[in-house]
Amino acid sequence: MHDLPELPELDNLFCPEGPILEAQQQAAKLFGASETWFLVGGTTCGIQAAIMATCSPGDHIILPRNSHISVISALVISGAIPKYIMPEYDSNWDIAGGVTPSQVDRAIEDLEMEGQKASAVLVTSPTYHGICSDLREISQICHAKGIPLIVDEAHGAHFGFQPQLPLSALQQGADLAVQSTHKVLCSLTQSSMLHMSGNIIDREMVCRCLQTLQSTSPSYLLLASLDAARAQLSDNPDKIFNRAIDLAYQAKSKINKISGISILEFPMFSNFPAIDPLRLTIGFQQLGLSGYEADETIYKNHNIVCELVGNQSITFVINLGTCEDDIERLVSGIDDVSSFASILRIEGRSKFSVSAPFPDVKTSLNPRDAFFSKKRRENIKECVGKVCGELICPYPPGIPVMIPGEIISEEVLDYLLHLKSKGASISGASDPKLSSLLVCNV
Template sequence: MCIPCSCCCCCAGNLCMSDQEKAAAESTEDGGNGGADPYATNAPFVSALMAFAERDPACFQFPGHNRGKAAPAMLSQLFGPDVFAYDLSPIPRIGNLFSSKGPLSDAQKLAAEVFGSSETWFLVGGSSCGVMASIMATCSPGDFLVLPRNLHVSATHAMVLSGAIPKYITPEYSSLWDVAGGVTPSQVETAIEELKEAGKRAAAVLITSPTYQGICSRIDEITKLCHSHGLPVIVDEAHGAHFKFHPRFPKTALEQGADLVVQSTHKVLSSLSQSSMLHTSGHRVDRERVRRCLEALQSTSSSYLLLASLDAARAQLSKNPEAILSKAMEMADLARLQIEQIPGLSILDASSFSSDFPNMDPLRVTVGVSRLGLTGFKVNELLIDKHAVIPEFEGMRSVTLVFNWGTSMEHIERLITALSHLSTRFLDEDQSQNQVGSGEITPFAGFRRELSPRDAFFAKKRNVDIGESLGEICGELICTFPPGVPVLNPGEVITREALEYLQDARNKGAVIMGAADPRLSSMVVCGG
């Protein structure tokens, strides 16, 4: 029986703690290096959560499954019964995302040390939350934000919330691959100077690097340029959380001087989906404002499971990640060599773009499939349904494969067998070298903004037939998914090029996201 004592705060949901729990929780006093539990020094949040759960407390708190006792049977069968013991409402001694002390605070400090930041915040709303908080922390209503047109949808949502106005950079686009490249320093400089000539000033610069296909921009040159203008640099490095942990990887955005960096720890690293980190470096960004923005965006009932996975993933990186990631790169290199030998297939590399993008993520392999007379959407479907092989991304003319330290030789063999089968079945050497067609339709051609994203979001709207939408101001955010890059943003004029691209993508199997009518028979436009 738990007898209330001076350390208990039962009315706040805090049960009397064992010595083991106290050791884990109070290790904060020496930066996470104290405590009787040896695991506490390696993963303080995981350790505290395990110690608490092992007590099998009588819970009079949320969630309603009561540590699995009332969990739906189908979920217990799906997840196993043990996982529910750790799905708890915030416990004061264990902490929450807004605690300044405790095991969770310790875990974030250890993450900052490992990833090389001044401060790190755990995110349970994915990298989208980090991108939104970064923009809100650096831009006020009416401020201009320089960013690439192949931005993630979260950046548009952030501009709606913050009132920032976009100054877009159009990245180089390969019609042959239906893939956008990175952003060059000269493009960034031009955007900054164009704002100055118009009597405006940028508040921040946002760069996406690497892209979904692993293409990296020259962040070091961009940060030096922006800092010379007094501008903070935000890098959406969602796809590059692993870069710090092997010399063959490109340098991280933090190593290249970026001020705010968002990383999806769940992509190549091993935390649970939806868990990410936001890192900051230097003094150009007000950290207290970042914290306030995160409090506005993140749940007050943050999942302990997601938070524990971030702590555990960081701890895993202390166990010789270079050797583990070397294995992943060996698997990627082997797959790349074997895929190049399969008739009708090709591999995306830096030579696909005229601009100089010297660095690409070696764990990304984008396979061109158009010579098979198939779209990437169809190849993805066939690989999954017929061969139980799942690519990460499918596009008009390619599929992208991502390798990690869980990739095995057996996986490579199944992949090569499946692709070889598709080549044998669909390649016809007597037909065109590019049966899907390379075309010149691009998703960013001729776009023009009439309203800010925020003004367009709150403007009166109406539905019009797709044939009547040309020239209207778009009232919704429309993109193909993945990767969640808008083809039309709220406030942009609907162009013939954008309509043709969206309709072509829909007809070839793309999922249209954001549109009220995903069939694109009608569109939402601004104006009563």
């Protein structure tokens, strides 16, 4: 009954003059943007529009190597050429951090030395694990050179509303920030917001890109849910997260007391100014358990589903819907994992450690050329040294380990097969068994 089509009374997402314009303006005011666009294709489509709006084919963009898959698809769509920054990587946690201001500075200088200028810098902050980059300094570095800063803030729509939460990307000077309102706030899945600030960005270009990328029949349910999420927050912006923050601190203090368990906390990644207090990443390294093994136990015995499972940890999100019972259940689930760890080890499932092979990436084609090049299928054992033709991405957390155009190394293959053997789901591979890969005919 509420799933209505584009009636004149309901306004037009691509040329809003009525209720959609009003809703977007109220969101812009709340989130501190000069303009906000509602998105019905998730943060994915906001990132694609942001990159298309700032980079033409052949332009250079600086971005972290561990960018989300949507950023890589934006490179294919826009034809932008990536200049990757290798994020800090903690092998004990098997988690990548953000990017530092000096890395951004160096990447800009490297391009300048090659006679190129970056058309945009993109930073993911927070990361899926909640690690925040120093966006204030990064935006100053970018703006000194007239380069726009785009922030993938998919996991940070709650930032900046109260002092215990990190500042938002816009509060720190970002020009475009894309937030998955559906992840941390309460809008429907697939609904996100793109916020703009400052005067570097061509707003007309952003509008054209969004119209190119989004459905001509945007769901009014999704749009209304964005307005509802905004309204929920507007009622009480500086107190609404109090309970969630309290519960997160309670959970951390109880879990920290459980034998053999550690929690990812500031300042473990010392180069980064903050970790989202509402992300709870729990490590089992001291018990010799992988995140996949812990996940299996906690799901089977307690019916608890993790947000994110990794080699060395599992991650949970505490949010507006979390209650004390949830925390108690989680604490007793983790307690059980700790007690059962010795039994699991007797069964022979021992600790493993493998580092993601980010530093060794070599590129032969840019992502767009590789995406459109002719391809053939090769047995996975024959792939070392060939040019990858597909985007291979263990999910979650959606960090590609091979991007079209990159030369396939032995380390990358070992890492991938290892993740697969540990139960990670590998997205993007056209052969889900990973016995073969698509490679480019070059």
